[in-house]
Amino acid sequence: MAIFSVYVVNKAGGLIYQYDNYVPRAEAEKTFSYPLDLVLKIHDEKVVVSFGQRDGIRGTVSCQQVNVKAYKMYIVITGNMSWLELKCCIVYVLYLLLTLCTHTSINLVGHALLSINGVDVNGKFTADGKEIIEYLKDSTNYPVSIRFGRARLSSNEKLMLASMFHSLFAIGSQLSPEVGSSGIEMLETDMFKLHCFQTLTGIKFIVLADPRQSGIDALLRKIYEIYSDFALKNPFYSLEMPIRCELFDQNLKGALEIAEKAANFGPGS
Amino acid sequence: MTVHNLYIFDRNGSCLHYGEWNRKKQAGISKEEEFKLMYGMLFSIRSFCSKMSPLDMKDGFLTFQTSKYKLHYYETATGIKIIMNTDLGVPNAKDILHQIYSTVSMGLYVEYIVKNPLCVLGEQLSSDLFSTRLDLYIRALPFFSPRAA
Numbered sequence: 270m271a272i273f274s275v276y277v278v279n280k281a282g283g284l285i286y287q288y289d290n291y292v293p294r295a296e297a298e299k300t301f302s303y304p305l306d307l308v309l310k311i312h313d314e315k316v317v318v319s320f321g322q323r324d325g326i327r328g329t330v331s332c333q334q335v336n337v338k339a340y341k342m343y344i345v346i347t348g349n350m351s352w353l354e355l356k357c358c359i360v361y362v363l364y365l366l367l368t369l370c371t372h373t374s375i376n377l378v379g380h381a382l383l384s385i386n387g388v389d390v391n392g393k394f395t396a397d398g399k400e401i402i403e404y405l406k407d408s409t410n411y412p413v414s415i416r417f418g419r420a421r422l423s424s425n426e427k428l429m430l431a432s433m434f435h436s437l438f439a440i441g442s443q444l445s446p447e448v449g450s451s452g453i454e455m456l457e458t459d460m461f462k463l464h465c466f467q468t469l470t471g472i473k474f475i476v477l478a479d480p481r482q483s484g485i486d487a488l489l490r491k492i493y494e495i496y497s498d499f500a501l502k503n504p505f506y507s508l509e510m511p512i513r514c515e516l517f518d519q520n521l522k523g524a525l526e527i528a529e530k531a532a533n534f535g536p537g538s
Numbered sequence: 539m540t541v542h543n544l545y546i547f548d549r550n551g552s553c554l555h556y557g558e559w560n561r562k563k564q565a566g567i568s569k570e571e572e573f574k575l576m577y578g579m580l581f582s583i584r585s586f587c588s589k590m591s592p593l594d595m596k597d598g599f600l601t602f603q604t605s606k607y608k609l610h611y612y613e614t615a616t617g618i619k620i621i622m623n624t625d626l627g628v629p630n631a632k633d634i635l636h637q638i639y640s641t642v643s644m645g646l647y648v649e650y651i652v653k654n655p656l657c658v659l660g661e662q663l664s665s666d667l668f669s670t671r672l673d674l675y676i677r678a679l680p681f682f683s684p685r686a687a
Contacts, residue, residue, distance in 0.1 A: 314686060422589065433582060437586065443565060444579065445606060445607055446560075446562065448562055449606060451604050451605040456602040457599075457600050457602065459596055460591045460595050461591055492542055
């Protein structure tokens with residue numbers, strides 16, 4: 270149960286704030302020999318798999334949280350535990366550790382090439398400046414270890430997506446079969462739920478969360494409160510401009526933590 | 539609890555069928571333009587969801603809701619899209635839309651093609667049988683009431 274990210278869009282549709290709280294990464298690293306059995310193409314300045322899938326490719330879903338939280342397992346060992354009980358305990362602990370890294374076979378099509386031989390790539394060039402497609406056509410460079418995964422969104426792409434949502438919000442209201450409908454308040458897919466709260470002044474607060482996460486409505490109101498306290502009351506902040514206020518960031522992170530724990534927002538928080 | 543309207547689009551974006559039951563507000567544009575706008579909006583929403591999604595999606599976009607209505611979306615592997623607008627009380631219409639596709643739509647769709655070799659794919663389905671069967675099916679749904687709540 271997690272909150273993935275927060276976006277704030279001004280009334281013209283421009284993105285003024287973006288924060289990624291929790292980004293699950295599904296990546297697969299595999300060693301390839303010449304010739305490469307995947308077809309790569311360049312899409313949006315990135316090298317992307319357009320055709321091909323390796324059987325038995327195993328990838329680990331690794332979760333990188335901005336605030337790293339350690340998985341704590343409390344093992345209570347009583348003084349009277351017999352040797353058999355202790356062994357069962359250890360086996361159970363190992364099982365828990367293994368299930369933390371889930372192994373799934375991942376379809377590679379659409380995934381971007383993230384790193385070659387452990388070194389992150391730079392767009393369509395390697396870190397040294399060589400073109401990736403040419404590099405992979407040369408048989409002397411093999412065997413090579415390549416990591417594929419979902420491409421991270423660049424800030425330009427986030428800007429475009431926020432503006433796209435701003436328009437879709439308005440069209441949702443126009444196509445309504447009922448009178449007096451608002452725009453899109455909640456959009457659901459199988460992987461995430463997007464919640465949107467539009468204020469009376471036209472600012473939209475957008476939260477992407479896990480579909481099972483509850484309490485997002487209260488969180489959206491809370492983010493509005495934090496915006497009005499730490500962004501609007503900041504004398505150096507100009508309206509409709511990108512928000513660069515430290516206290517806004519800090520309080521937003523605090524509010525997200527509280528929402529994830531499913532606690533209530535107190536009067537002073 | 540009620541169903542407002544239903545659209546069926548094909549792979550190229552042409553509207554194959556449109557049914558209305560309880561619609562209170564028209565879009566203010568002609569029906570043709572409305573179909574194009576609806577298709578365009580859904581195309582954009584699908585592309586938006588695939589980019590925003592933190593992990594690879596299996597089913598993709600399912601529904602969205604506003605303060606007054608909820609839109610349910612179902613797409614088949616051949617690109618046929620079924621869209622149903624209902625009020626907010628309806629929980630998850632994916633199975634219902636699948637039923638519409640497999641029993642009502644596909645059952646009659648296949649019959650329509652097989653028994654009419656001259657009909658053109660990609661044009662509005664003008665079969666009366668299809669429209670009446672679909673209408674009866676929607677009216678028989680548990681959450682449909684003739685007078686909107």
